[in-house]
Amino acid sequence: MDRDQPTVVAGKRAALEALRAGDVGEILIARGSRQSPALRDVLDAARSAHVRTREVERAALDELAADHRGVVAKLDAMPTRTTLGERDLSTFRWRTDAVAVLLDGVEDPQNLGAAARSIEASGAQMLITRTHRAAPVTAAAVRASAGALLHLPHARVANLSRAIERLQDARFTVVGLDEEAPRSIYEGTCPTGRVALVLGSEGSGLSRLVREHCDLLVSLPMHGKVGSLNAAASLAAVLYAYVLPTRGDA
Numbered sequence: 001m002d003r004d005q006p007t008v009v010a011g012k013r014a015a016l017e018a019l020r021a022g023d024v025g026e027i028l029i030a031r032g033s034r035q036s037p038a039l040r041d042v043l044d045a046a047r048s049a050h051v052r053t054r055e056v057e058r059a060a061l062d063e064l065a066a067d068h069r070g071v072v073a074k075l076d077a078m079p080t081r082t083t084l085g086e087r088d089l090s091t092f093r094w095r096t097d098a099v100a101v102l103l104d105g106v107e108d109p110q111n112l113g114a115a116a117r118s119i120e121a122s123g124a125q126m127l128i129t130r131t132h133r134a135a136p137v138t139a140a141a142v143r144a145s146a147g148a149l150l151h152l153p154h155a156r157v158a159n160l161s162r163a164i165e166r167l168q169d170a171r172f173t174v175v176g177l178d179e180e181a182p183r184s185i186y187e188g189t190c191p192t193g194r195v196a197l198v199l200g201s202e203g204s205g206l207s208r209l210v211r212e213h214c215d216l217l218v219s220l221p222m223h224g225k226v227g228s229l230n231a232a233a234s235l236a237a238v239l240y241a242y243v244l245p246t247r248g249d250a
Contacts, residue, residue, distance in 0.1 A: 007074065007075055008064050008074050009072070010064070010065030010066075010073075010143055011071060011143045012041070012069060012070075012071045014073070015027060015042050017147020017148070019045040019046055019073065021147075021151055022049065023076055023150065024073045024075060025051070025074050027054070027074075028053075028054055028056050028064070028071070028074065029042075029053060029055050030055070030056070030057070030058040030070035031055045065143075067140075084126075085155060086157040086158065086162060086166065089166040089167055090170065092125075094125060096193065097193065097194065099123070099244075100126045100127075100167060100196045101126070101128065101239075102128040102163065102164070102196060103127070103128070104160055104201065104210045105130065105133060105134060105200060105204065105207065106129070106135055106199070106201055109140045109141035110140060111202075111230065111231050112134075112135035112145075113140070113141040113143065113148075115231060116148045116149045117146050118236040119235070120148035120152045121148070122239045122243075122244060123244075127152050127153070127154045127155070128154075128156075128160075128163055128196075130156070130158070130160055137149055160210050161210055164198070164210065164214070171193060172193075172194040172195065173191040173194065173215050174196045174198060174216070175190070175198065175214065175215065175216045176198040176211055176214035177198065177199050177200070177206075177219070177220065178200070178206055178217045179205065179220070180205075183217070184220070185219070185220060185221075185242035186221065190243050197243060198210060199231055220234055220238055
């Protein structure tokens, strides 16, 4: 197992999604936990999947995860779909209207998780991130994603520019989100066919080489007093306001 990958995920929603993904070896529940609907969903899913559940003292869960809300899922292994590499981008079975999202330098696991949640919910086919100077898949990231990282194909690549070239060879139009772009998402429609949306970090945005590899740059207009949104919020806005309207029920 990659050392960056979690052996546990914490929280009821993340545990439920891990059970649905088929990667849980055991569910640990804080002794005396209230039988809420969310907890009952976890217990029902564990029974259906024939996964053992065990009550433990809350202190034992505290040692495994900082914010567990009384439930921790111990994983057999992370799903193989989260271990894709650069070469897989050329052989992946992309839909004709596929959407892929590349994160260029997002280093906060909470932002990674929030972004993955929007990506998976939107129906995009893959998340692509860097292996260096980027947030790894941790228990905190899985929890922030509400379990989406356990379902979403995720490629980690050493060179994002080279990954973009592979996507372009696979007939993707690569669209970079850049606050300095001369064209906003409201000044034209998203390209048809396969689209790769590239999002930079909150601090420095897109790196120079990644920006130069994009086919098109667009901005998200800001009309309020706050000058920007965080990366995950920007991504969700662009996916739903710009990319998905050209794809129907993508």
